[in-house]
Amino acid sequence: xxxxxxxxxxxxxSELISSTSISKVEDVLKVxxxxxxxxxxxxxxxxxxxxxxxxxxxxxxxxxxxxxGVNFADVYHMKGNVxxxxxxxxxxxxxAGKVTQVGSAVRNLHVGDRVVCYCPNEAGMFRESxxxxxxxxxxxxxxxxxxxxxxxxxxxxxxxxxxFSFGNLRSGQTVLIHSAAGGVGxxxxxxxxxxxxxxRVLGTASENKHHDIVTNGVTEAFTYENYSTxxxxxxxxxxxxxxxxxxxxxxxxxxxxxxxxILTGVNCVVQEDESKVAKAFESIASSxxxxxxxxMGNKSVCGLHLGTLLRDNPKTFHTAVEQIxxxxxxxxxxxxxxxxxxxxxxSEAIKLLAERKNIGKVLLKVE
Amino acid sequence: xxxxxxxxxxxxxSELISSTSISKVEDVLKVxxxxxxxxxxxxxxxxxxxxxxxxxxxxxxxxxxxxxGVNFADVYHMKGNVxxxxxxxxxxxxxAGKVTQVGSAVRNLHVGDRVVCYCPNEAGMFRESxxxxxxxxxxxxxxxxxxxxxxxxxxxxxxxxxxFSFGNLRSGQTVLIHSAAGGVGxxxxxxxxxxxxxxRVLGTASENKHHDIVTNGVTEAFTYENYSTxxxxxxxxxxxxxxxxxxxxxxxxxxxxxxxxILTGVNCVVQEDESKVAKAFESIASSxxxxxxxxMGNKSVCGLHLGTLLRDNPKTFHTAVEQIxxxxxxxxxxxxxxxxxxxxxxSEAIKLLAERKNIGKVLLKVE
Numbered sequence: 001x002x003x004x005x006x007x008x009x010x011x012x013x014s015e016l017i018s019s020t021s022i023s024k025v026e027d028v029l030k031v032x033x034x035x036x037x038x039x040x041x042x043x044x045x046x047x048x049x050x051x052x053x054x055x056x057x058x059x060x061x062x063x064x065x066x067x068x069g070v071n072f073a074d075v076y077h078m079k080g081n082v083x084x085x086x087x088x089x090x091x092x093x094x095x096a097g098k099v100t101q102v103g104s105a106v107r108n109l110h111v112g113d114r115v116v117c118y119c120p121n122e123a124g125m126f127r128e129s130x131x132x133x134x135x136x137x138x139x140x141x142x143x144x145x146x147x148x149x150x151x152x153x154x155x156x157x158x159x160x161x162x163x164f165s166f167g168n169l170r171s172g173q174t175v176l177i178h179s180a181a182g183g184v185g186x187x188x189x190x191x192x193x194x195x196x197x198x199x200r201v202l203g204t205a206s207e208n209k210h211h212d213i214v215t216n217g218v219t220e221a222f223t224y225e226n227y228s229t230x231x232x233x234x235x236x237x238x239x240x241x242x243x244x245x246x247x248x249x250x251x252x253x254x255x256x257x258x259x260x261x262i263l264t265g266v267n268c269v270v271q272e273d274e275s276k277v278a279k280a281f282e283s284i285a286s287s288x289x290x291x292x293x294x295x296m297g298n299k300s301v302c303g304l305h306l307g308t309l310l311r312d313n314p315k316t317f318h319t320a321v322e323q324i325x326x327x328x329x330x331x332x333x334x335x336x337x338x339x340x341x342x343x344x345x346x347s348e349a350i351k352l353l354a355e356r357k358n359i360g361k362v363l364l365k366v367e
Numbered sequence: 368x369x370x371x372x373x374x375x376x377x378x379x380x381s382e383l384i385s386s387t388s389i390s391k392v393e394d395v396l397k398v399x400x401x402x403x404x405x406x407x408x409x410x411x412x413x414x415x416x417x418x419x420x421x422x423x424x425x426x427x428x429x430x431x432x433x434x435x436g437v438n439f440a441d442v443y444h445m446k447g448n449v450x451x452x453x454x455x456x457x458x459x460x461x462x463a464g465k466v467t468q469v470g471s472a473v474r475n476l477h478v479g480d481r482v483v484c485y486c487p488n489e490a491g492m493f494r495e496s497x498x499x500x501x502x503x504x505x506x507x508x509x510x511x512x513x514x515x516x517x518x519x520x521x522x523x524x525x526x527x528x529x530x531f532s533f534g535n536l537r538s539g540q541t542v543l544i545h546s547a548a549g550g551v552g553x554x555x556x557x558x559x560x561x562x563x564x565x566x567r568v569l570g571t572a573s574e575n576k577h578h579d580i581v582t583n584g585v586t587e588a589f590t591y592e593n594y595s596t597x598x599x600x601x602x603x604x605x606x607x608x609x610x611x612x613x614x615x616x617x618x619x620x621x622x623x624x625x626x627x628x629i630l631t632g633v634n635c636v637v638q639e640d641e642s643k644v645a646k647a648f649e650s651i652a653s654s655x656x657x658x659x660x661x662x663m664g665n666k667s668v669c670g671l672h673l674g675t676l677l678r679d680n681p682k683t684f685h686t687a688v689e690q691i692x693x694x695x696x697x698x699x700x701x702x703x704x705x706x707x708x709x710x711x712x713x714s715e716a717i718k719l720l721a722e723r724k725n726i727g728k729v730l731l732k733v734e
Contacts, residue, residue: 289656295670
């Protein structure tokens with residue numbers, strides 16, 4: 001794992017940019033970007049010029065970015081919990097802006113369209129300008145502003161698929177939402193409380209966030225320390241579990257018959273101690289799924305990953321995005337933006353999420 | 368584990384009956400019953416007189432049995448895969464007949480009612496007369512005969528909860544049903560093909576049963592040996608898996624995004640070699656659930672157990688039984704009875720299931 005110090009990182013990056021395999025200088029732009037140059041320290045996130053192809057391929061579009069959405073996945077990447085790509089690479093899974101160039105085979109997007117770009121399998125979205133496969137772009141309806149649209153994909157889609165594709169959430173049921181003040185938790189609370197309605201929403205968060213999550217629709221707020229002593233076994237229909245690890249067993253205990261735990265993350269791997277960086281995938285693989293309890297209790301465990309869904313089932317994904325845009329237009333969901341940082345302060349934004357200080361979405365803005 | 372030989376078993380049972388803790392002789396009847404006197408051999412299944420309380424308790428009813436339904440659970444009990452109760456005990460989870468006595472607190476059942484009795488948590492149903500909690504009895508509608516009613520509970524309810532409570536089965540989907548010629552498989556095929564309709568039904572069975580399962584609604588028949596080479600990964604919405612063990616991983620591989628494996632049994636524990644009797648619960652506990660595949664593939668694993676459901680959620684269970692009776696009345700499901708054995712040949716009936724020679728339900732008849 002590369003853990004370059006500041007100076008050598010800068011030198012190495014300059015070299016890497018100059019030695020790019022793209023031979024013709026006119027084919028390459030240099031675009032201000034948030035580059036991860038090593039794992040485990042916020043100092044290794046650099047905001048620098050980084051190469052980008054000047055001409056997009058036939059199925060791609062170029063987008064001038066206005067806002068970027070910060071996700072917990074960015075924390076995993078920074079810490080080294082997920083080692084998907086060799087450093088250095090450009091961070092960020094989502095951004096939003098205006099289409100400025102369209103590949104020759106793209107029919108559904110046009111220059112001037114406002115779009116959200118979501119690239120969970122490629123990253124590279126935290127920069128002034130991005131080139132994205134057209135299938136990963138979603139045209140923003142006229143009455144939703146670009147900033148709000150940039151909060152609607154990763155978080156609301158996770159909540160949407162959890163409750164509607166897996167959970168079959170219905171009025172009269174009880175749900176438990178962990179990290180109810182986080183991006184996914186905030187979205188999930190609204191889907192349960194406003195879209196379905198008549199749902200008992202149990203939510204966990206630090207105590208200082210309880211007032212806010214209750215305002216958002218949580219009916220009973222708990223801390224991570226006390227929730228399992230207050231909620232009874234066989235009380236919950238759906239648990240959205242972004243903690244993973246040992247918590248999966250706890251979540252299963254709380255389920256009613258035909259209840260479901262939907263695993264959306266493994267935040268338990270984010271440790272304070274950098275010397276013991278846990279790997280997210282290894283932690284998922286070794287999560288304790290109490291199979292006998294599933295069988296004897298008529299329970300289920302579901303895994304959710306937006307990246308593979310968008311890659312393998314783009315139509316399902318696009319239909320869900322349209323639903324979310326429509327719910328936003330109807331005023332049934334109202335994203336909360338915790339803070340907007342300039343692109344140059346991306347590392348501060350990621351730190352804020354890692355320290356779980358946010359309530360709702362954190363954005364970056366291209367100055 | 369008791370493995371008495373024939374003679375000593377008989378002697379011990381006589382002693383046990385005579386030394387019953389019920390002191391007043393007039394309180395005890397002796398009723399012809401199928402008694403398991405030890406594990407691992409069909410010889411240890413004895414059809415003998417066995418004590419039964421003469422007067423049922425306030426929430427119980429007595430039923431004069433006409434038919435009993437044989438289930439794979441009886442095989443587990445005989446083999447010793449499930450050691451729920453110390454031997455000797457009366458085998459059997461379901462029977463059907465006429466109510467002959469009603470406890471003082473029972474309001475919903477009357478002498479003369481025809482009922483199916485289902486006691487997955489107590490067994491004791493293979494006998495001429497049974498005493499059953501009233502919550503475990505289901506009144507048979509007038510136009511369904513007692514024999515047919517005795518095929519409708521364990522098998523059809525398993526299929527019903529798998530597809531409708533867990534699976535959310537819809538027209539246009541693809542399901543894989545293991546043991547499509549067995550009791551649950553036969554029922555599940557009908558629910559998919561006749562009740563939902565426009566469902567692609569993949570089914571496994573021995574080759575000599577393929578004609579029959581196709582007649583029942585299976586659209587593509589496979590053997591256990593070749594199914595995984597013919598069915599593609601990401602092709603199936605719901606797998607009903609009664610094999611368990613290593614097969615769970617195979618089943619998960621075949622799922623589409625948002626697909627579900629529903630674990631209804633662990634038939635893999637039924638070994639030919641009696642010296643290596645695997646325990647069903649241990650095998651469930653150690654089943655390989657590929658958690659990372661669940662997450663990366665947007666998949667889920669569900670456990671189904673009718674016993675705990677009936678105990679903890681009788682209302683849910685009773686509602687489902689009414690649905691099944693109604694589907695039968697409408698002619699949308701048509702149980703197939705493979706064979707009817709006299710009570711005295713219970714061990715032959717259980718052996719037939721263990722050797723997987725049946726197509727559809729096997730019943731016992733009180734002579």
